[in-house]
Amino acid sequence: MTETYREINLSSNHRTTEDTMPQVQETVFSLQSVGIKYGDFSAVSNVNMEIYKNQVTAFIGPSGCGKSTLLRTFNRMNDLVLNSKVVGEVAYQGKNIYDQDVDPVEVRRRIGMVFQQPNPFPKSIYDNIAFGPRNHGVKEGIDDIVENSLRNAALWDEVKNKLKSPALSLSGGQQQRLCIARSIAVEPDVILMDEPASALDPIATLKIEHLMRELAAKYTIVVVTHNMQQALRVSDKTAFFNLEVDEEKDTRTGVLVEYGPTTKLFTDPKNEKTSDYIKGKFG
Template sequence: MTDEAPRLIERPVAAGDPSAAPGMPSEATDNGVVFRSEDVNVYYGSFRAVRDVSFDVPRNQIMALIGPSGCGKSTVLRCYNRMNDLIKDARVTGTITYRGTNLYDERVDPVEVRRRIGMVFQKPNPFPKSIYDNVAYGPRVAGQKKGLDDIVENSLRKAALWEEVSDRLKDSALGLSGGQQQRLCIARAIAVGPDVLLMDEPCSALDPIATARIEDLMQEIKQDYTIMIVTHNMQQAARVSDTTAFFTADIHSESDTRTGILVEVDTTQKIFSNPSDERTENYVTGRFG
């Protein structure tokens, strides 16, 4: 092994194809797997919040993480772009590789990880800036000066928002509806040229019409991005995802705490029609959760 730090090669900002970046592993070398997790544990101090999670995330698919509250779905999701690093006393053990690179190698820059692996949160969180400046923010921080107009337009088009806001790009993003704000946040994530989008309950604060638009959007953009979504909505998971991971929790009655565990991962069709584990069947049929 050399002493050279492993790099997540930066793709050109707002490039259309995740494989377009120089040095990006080809389909042949990544074997269709974007992430591989092996024996992942997440601790907050001495408390183990998630135990021994292992699964692969296929490229250009939508993977849903489902399970009852407190089973560690969001904690696991945050592992994939190292957002847990921002939580005091949090640590991750085990191995998570992204296209063959260990995300937690001490030489890997977490900022670069988050640029390649974007996050869309539960509640829309546009900056108190114009619509244009929200989308252009990431490229500007990365030093992009030319072509910002094209980046903004392309990102808004991919987020299915351009036709609704093209004549008011200088207006405050805070004046958009909730659903529009969430699509703006998706456009903002897309603008820095990610390979993966992580979505933590992106529709939980939206009405049914806005939810349907976000779900349609996910289907439209998965040809360009791998998407992981945490959702409590079983119907949503069944509608939008290709693969599903079901989590539950071991409850420690003496300390009133829970440790999340992965029960099974399979195609969404199998998880919802013929799961391998009785706990999964009980959850997807509404017997608990």
């Protein structure tokens, strides 16, 4: 559990090498030939990858390359999008979550999500966290769940005296940590984060990044980010996505270009596109 957890030194980008990481990695997600279509438009095609337990996996790439779209297939949030269709297999613990007999509600209980814009419910801090467990039939010990979730999201000390205050009175960074606490409260396996810090100031961003490292001890985290430095700071594995343009057919689609350990991808990328992107030549 804790082998993959390391203290991160954000100022120097110093990190332990991949060699010290356990060689046997437990697979949480296994994607095979995954593609996402909106009507005739193919947003992402042919993604094959595995997501490993208790790691932070970062998705990077230019805008419109389908990384957020792909993230939303992990907990079937794209079911909410009209005309969207997923092909291929998204296996969670070996089970394709797009099988007919899978209840998306059960999927989302186990695979939580934090959005780009903090979206607390317009209720009290307490009620924001209690909402999930209550829905799942938890009647007793809600107070403890609220406290633990807030502690795990590094928010408890800031809000412990005002649990009944409206969540919207918190700052943006606090709201985002509240949203993280809220998703922890339903005890998920995986937390998906869709550019969780892009709407926040640098200090709030730093706190979220710290939190992500801490949470990786207990949860598997997949994070989409526009910020390459962020991917470098927080992630164990990085996947670089890019837009593939087919001039003949006049179509464009997001593809997975390169995927591997973060340090390797940033220091010694195999693909020229990856190299160009991390050097900031496009994106």
